[in-house]
Amino acid sequence: MAKAKSRYVCQSCGAVAPRWFGRCPECGAWNTCAEEVPELQIGPGRFSSEPPTPITQVVTEGEPRQQTGVSEFDRVLGGGIVPGSVVLVAGDPGIGKSTLLLQVAGELSSNNAKVLYVSGEESARQIKMRAERVDCVTPNLFVLAETDLEKIISYIEKFSPSLLIIDSVQTVQCPQLESSAGSIAQVRQSTGLLTQLAKRTDLPVFLIGHVTKEGSIAGPKVMEHMVDTVLYLEGDQHHCYRILRAVKNRFGSTNEIGVFEMRESGMVGVENPSAVFLADRSEGEPGCAIACSIEGTRPLLAEIQALVGPTNFGYPQRVTTGLEQRRLSILIAVLEKRVGLHLGAQDIFLKVTGGLRIEEPSADLAAALAIASSFRDLPVDPYTVAIGEIGLGGEVRPVSQVERRIREAQKLGFKRCLLAQGNLKECNGVGEIEIIGVKKVREALNKAVNQK
Numbered sequence: 249m250a251k252a253k254s255r256y257v258c259q260s261c262g263a264v265a266p267r268w269f270g271r272c273p274e275c276g277a278w279n280t281c282a283e284e285v286p287e288l289q290i291g292p293g294r295f296s297s298e299p300p301t302p303i304t305q306v307v308t309e310g311e312p313r314q315q316t317g318v319s320e321f322d323r324v325l326g327g328g329i330v331p332g333s334v335v336l337v338a339g340d341p342g343i344g345k346s347t348l349l350l351q352v353a354g355e356l357s358s359n360n361a362k363v364l365y366v367s368g369e370e371s372a373r374q375i376k377m378r379a380e381r382v383d384c385v386t387p388n389l390f391v392l393a394e395t396d397l398e399k400i401i402s403y404i405e406k407f408s409p410s411l412l413i414i415d416s417v418q419t420v421q422c423p424q425l426e427s428s429a430g431s432i433a434q435v436r437q438s439t440g441l442l443t444q445l446a447k448r449t450d451l452p453v454f455l456i457g458h459v460t461k462e463g464s465i466a467g468p469k470v471m472e473h474m475v476d477t478v479l480y481l482e483g484d485q486h487h488c489y490r491i492l493r494a495v496k497n498r499f500g501s502t503n504e505i506g507v508f509e510m511r512e513s514g515m516v517g518v519e520n521p522s523a524v525f526l527a528d529r530s531e532g533e534p535g536c537a538i539a540c541s542i543e544g545t546r547p548l549l550a551e552i553q554a555l556v557g558p559t560n561f562g563y564p565q566r567v568t569t570g571l572e573q574r575r576l577s578i579l580i581a582v583l584e585k586r587v588g589l590h591l592g593a594q595d596i597f598l599k600v601t602g603g604l605r606i607e608e609p610s611a612d613l614a615a616a617l618a619i620a621s622s623f624r625d626l627p628v629d630p631y632t633v634a635i636g637e638i639g640l641g642g643e644v645r646p647v648s649q650v651e652r653r654i655r656e657a658q659k660l661g662f663k664r665c666l667l668a669q670g671n672l673k674e675c676n677g678v679g680e681i682e683i684i685g686v687k688k689v690r691e692a693l694n695k696a697v698n699q700k
Contacts, residue, residue, distance in 0.1 A: 254283050259432050259468050282432040282468075283425070314410075314452070317355030320508060320517035321348070323544075324479060324492050326500015329411070332450040333499065334443050336417075336472065338457040338465045339481035344490055345456050347382060348481065348508070348515045349413050350375070352454075354384020356411055362388050364409040368395040368419025368429075382514035395429060397422050397438055401445065409451070414442065416456040418466055430458075435467035436474075443474050472496065483510075484603050489524065490515065491603065504544030522549040522660055525602035531630035535622030537696075538633045538662070539614030540653040541606045547649075547656035549633065550604050552611065554618035555597040564593060570600025571615060572607070579616050579638060586642030587690050589623055609637040610647040613666065616689055617696050626697045631663040634696060635671075642689045646670035654678045666696050 256265045259282050263274035269281050313328030322328050325335070339345050346367075353363040367375055372391045379385045390407060394400055397420050404412060414420060420438040421429040428434070439455065446453045455475065458466040465472060472478050476498045483490040492506040507521040518524055526549055530536055535554045540547055552571075559565065568576045576598055583589045598615060600606055613636035621628045628634075635653055637645040646668040647653075654665050658681045667675075669685040686692040 254426070256281050257284050257433075258282075283427050284433050284437075314356070314361075316352045317359070318348075318352055318515075318517060319519075320492065320506030321352060323546075324494050324500075324504050324506040325477065326497055326504070329452045330476070330499045331452060332446050333477065334439075334446050334453045334455065334475040335477040335479060336455045336457050336465070336475045337479045337481065338459050340459060340463075343481050343483060344508070344510055344515055345481050346370075346415050347378065348492075349415070349454055349456065350379060351382055351384055351514050353389055353411065353413055354379065354382070354386060357386040357388035358384075360388060361410040362390070362407065363411045363413070364390045364392060364404065364407060365413045365415070366392045366394060366400055366420075367415045368393070369415060381512070384514075395419050395421055397441060401441075404445070404451070411452050411454070412442075412446075413454045414456065416458055417442075417471075418458045430466070432468045436471060439467075439471045439474050482603070482605070487603055489518070489603055491605075501544050503542075504546070505548075522547070522656060525550045525604060526660065529601070529630075532627050534625050534627045535618050536630075537614040537617040537621065537628045538657075539600075539606065539611040540633055540635050540657055541608040541610055542649050542653065543608075547653045548604070549656060549660060550606065550611075551601045552614045552618045553599045553601060554615070554622045556591070556594050556619060556622040559593055559595045565595040565597070567596075568598040570603075570605050571598060571611065575609075575612070576615070578640070579612060579619065582638055582640060582642055582689060583616060583619060586688070587620065587693065589620060591619075591623065594623065608647075609645075610635050610653075612636065612638040613644060613689075613692060617693065620693050621697055624697065628696050629664065631661070632696050633657040633662050633665050634692070635665065635667040636686075636692075637668075638689055644668045644686050644689060644692060650674050651678055654681060654683070657681065666692055 256268050258272040259280045261275040263272055271278050272280055313330055315328045316322055337345050353365050357363045371393050375391045418430040421434045422437050425433055442453055460466050478496040480493050480495055481490055488510045490508040490510055494502045494504055507518040508515040509518055529551045537552050539552050540549050566576055580591050584591050614634040616638055617628050617634050637647055639645055650671045651674055657665055658679045664682045666684050669687045672685045675683045684695055
C-alpha cells in the first residue's frame with residue numbers, strides 16, 4: 249500500500265509546508281511544526297454525515313442529564329452529564345484527576361450503567377487496586393489498557409458503553425500517523441475522532457489531559473475548542489482540598505466550582521466550603537479580613553491575609569496568591585493616593601487562604617482592609633465581612649447578589665457586613681446581621697479597623 253503523503257503544519261498560524269521547519273515562515277514562531285497526514289480516516293464510512301436539515305425539522309428528544317452520583321461534580325457540569333458531550337479534565341500530576349473520574353465511573357456503573365475506562369498509563373491490575381481503595385469495584389465497570397485508537401473504537405462498538413473515560417488523551421495514538429504519542433498531531437487527531445464518535449452515538453466521553461509546566465493543557469489549543477467542556481482540578485498537593493473549576497462549558501455556567509477533600513478513600517465533596525476555608529482563621533490578628541465571593545450560584549467566604557513590612561531591597565516586593573497581581577497593584581495605588589498610606593517602600597504579600605482563587609471584584613474591599621490593617625498593625629473586627637469593588641477614585645462600588653452573600657455570612661456567625669452604599673436597598677429582611685454602607689475606602693477603614 250502506498251504511503252500517505254505528509255505535510256507539515258504550523259500549530260500557531262496554520263501555515264502548511266512540504267517539509268519540516270524550525271521557524272514558521274509565516275508567523276515566525278519557533279518549534280510549532282507538526283507532521284500531519286491529510287484526510288486520515290478510521291474505517292470506511294464510519295463517520296458519515298447526514299445531509300443539511302432545516303433547523304425547524306431537527307428533532308430534539310430533550311433527554312435529561314445523567315446524574316453521576318457525585319454532587320460537586322454534577323454542579324460543575326451544570327447539573328449532570330449531557331448525552332454526546334465531550335469533557336476534558338486537566339490538572340497537575342497527582343492532583344486526583346484519575347481518582348475522581350474512577351469514582352464517577354464507579355457511581356454510574358453501580359446504577360446499571362456500563363462504563364468503559366481506557367487507560368494508556370496504567371495496567372488493569374493497577375486500576376483494580378485503586379478502585380478497591382476508593383470502593384468502586386462493580387461488574388459494570390470495564391477496564392482496558394490500550395493506546396491504539398482503532399482498537400479502542402472497536403471495543404466501544406462491541407460493548408456499547410454508556411460512558412467512556414480516556415486516561416489520558418496524550419497517550420492515545422492513531423497508527424496512520426507516524427509521529428509519536430503525545431505529539432500535537434496525534435492529540436488533535438485523536439480528540440477529533442473521539443469527538444465525532446461521541447456526537448454520532450450520543451456517547452458521553454471524558455478525556456483526562458496533561459498540563460505543561462506553565463499550567464496550560466498539553467497539546468494544541470484547538471483541542472480545547474473541539475470539546476464541549478474543559479474542567480481544571482486545582483489545589484496544593486500538600487493540602488487535602490481540591491477545587492474543580494469549569495473554564496468552558498457549552499451546557500452550563502463557567503462560574504461554578506466544586507470543592508473536594510482528598511482522603512485515603514478518594515475524593516469527598518465538601519458541602520459547606522465556607523466553613524472549611526474559615527475553620528483555622530486567626531481572629532484578632534492584624535492583616536486579616538473576610539471576603540465573600542460568588543462562584544456560580546454558591547457564595548463562598550474566604551479569609552484574605554496581608555503582610556506589609558519595610559523592604560530590605562531597592563525595589564519593594566509585590567507577591568499575591570489567589571488574587572491577580574494587577575489587582576493588587578491597583579489597590580496599593582488607591583490606598584496611597586486616596587487614603588494616604590505610604591506603601592511605596594513596603595514589601596506587600598497578599599494571600600487567599602485555603603488554596604482558593606478569587607477572580608470576582610467583590611474581594612477588593614476585603615483585600616484593601618487587610619493591607620491597611622497590616623500596615624497600621626491594627627486588627628480588623630473578626631466578625632465583619634467586607635463586600636465591595638473599589639474604583640480608582642477610592643469609591644466602594646456595589647456588587648451583585650448581595651443578599652445571598654449576607655445570608656451566607658450570617659449563617660456562619662458573622663455580626664456585621666460592610667458593603668457599598670448602593671447595595672443597601674437590596675438588603676431588606678436579611679436577618680439580624682448589622683449592615684453598614686460605605687461610599688469611600690477611607691470610610692470603610694475607619695469603621696472596620698479596630699482603633700487602639
